[in-house]
Each structure stands twice: as C-alpha cells, then as structure tokens.
Amino acid sequence: MATPFEIIGEDGFTKLVRAFYAQVPTDDILGPMYPADDLAGAEERLRLFLLFRFGGPETYVEKRGHPRLRLRHAPFPLDVRAAERWLSLMHRALKETGLPEPVDAELRKFFRDTAYFLINTGQAPTEPLVTLVFIDADSGTEVGEATVRKAALAGGFEPGTKFGLSGQPFVLVRTEPIQGSDSERVRMYVLRQ
Numbered sequence: 001m002a003t004p005f006e007i008i009g010e011d012g013f014t015k016l017v018r019a020f021y022a023q024v025p026t027d028d029i030l031g032p033m034y035p036a037d038d039l040a041g042a043e044e045r046l047r048l049f050l051l052f053r054f055g056g057p058e059t060y061v062e063k064r065g066h067p068r069l070r071l072r073h074a075p076f077p078l079d080v081r082a083a084e085r086w087l088s089l090m091h092r093a094l095k096e097t098g099l100p101e102p103v104d105a106e107l108r109k110f111f112r113d114t115a116y117f118l119i120n121t122g123q124a125p126t127e128p129l130v131t132l133v134f135i136d137a138d139s140g141t142e143v144g145e146a147t148v149r150k151a152a153l154a155g156g157f158e159p160g161t162k163f164g165l166s167g168q169p170f171v172l173v174r175t176e177p178i179q180g181s182d183s184e185r186v187r188m189y190v191l192r193q
C-alpha cells in the first residue's frame, strides 16, 4: 500500500503544517506555549517529523534523534483541553489543505491517538467516545443520536445489523464517518423495519 508520503508528497505535509502554524500565534491556549521567536523552527520540526513518520526522508531523526514525543512535551502543561484545541487547529488545517481521503483519515487517527497519548496534566482522559448520528436512509432525516464507548464498537458496524432505537426496530444500511468535527462522529443510515 502506498504511504501517505507517496500519495501527497513533501508538498502536502508542508502545506498542512503551514496551515496549522498559521493559527498558533493567535490561539489563546496554544499561542503562549510555542516559542514566539522560533515559530518557523517549530513549524520545521513538526514538518520533518511528519515526513519521517509517514514514509518520507528521515531528516528529523538525523537532526533531532529519536522523537521521544512524551519527553519533549513534558515542559508543556498538556491537558485534555490543550489536546482538543491542538486537534481542532489541525482539523481546520486538514480541511484547508484538502488531502485525499485515505491520507486525511490516517492522519486524523494518528493525530488524535498521539494528542491523547501526550496528555500529562489534569484529569486522566475519559475513555474515547463515538457519537452515532442515525439517519433515515429513505428520507435523509435525522432520527436520533447516541454517544457510546468506542470499545463497545470494536466489532465494527455490519450492514444488516438489527437494533432498537427509541423502542422501534431498525436495520443498518451503511455507515459514513463525519469529517471535520473535533470528536469522532459517524452517520448511521438506517431503515425502519
């Protein structure tokens, strides 16, 4: 399978990281954490790291050594709010950059997992949750919403699965991830039985 680097090239990562850092200085949570006099340096460190991590040249490791991201983030008070804000800026950057879907999805997952792994302050993060938005496959209208533990969905969603929703029997037709939201959301197209 092609790596993200093979698909979007150095240029894709450069644009993404630029769109992310363009938002940093004015952000009330992240702005103060980043070195105001070396934002260009910070931008380059993240850019080289992503190139290395997603199949491109290993310049990051040559310059900085092993990433040790938790250790390198230890000086910053990184709580759930900071992680969610970082993700929010990155999601906006992804949207602006418009990378092809498989790469967009892979990067989103990596960013979310890494941001939560880096949390070092405040309450332990709660278990990852997924919001399911149920939509009537015939009419396209929303028929309900439920937030469930991600772990409960480990088996995935099989079309044809029958389940109850507000006391009514439904069958699942297909699912579709909702892009661009901060938390994980999935559209569930269903038909009343």
Ligand code: HEM
Binding pocket: 030, 033, 034, 035, 038, 041, 042, 043, 045, 046, 049, 064, 069, 072, 073, 076, 078, 082, 083, 084, 086, 087, 111, 112, 114, 115, 116, 118
């Ligand atoms: C969760 C919220 C996060 C916050 C608040 C945060 C904050 C920071 C700050 C303040 C720096 C120092 C800037 C500099 O390089 O001078 C930094 C560096 C860095 N961050 Fe994050 N970060 C977060 C998440 C992430 C994630 C998810 C990744 C992975 C893609 C990441 C990758 C990096 C890398 C590669 C560096 C440069 C490390 C080095 O070589 O020194 N960060 N981060």
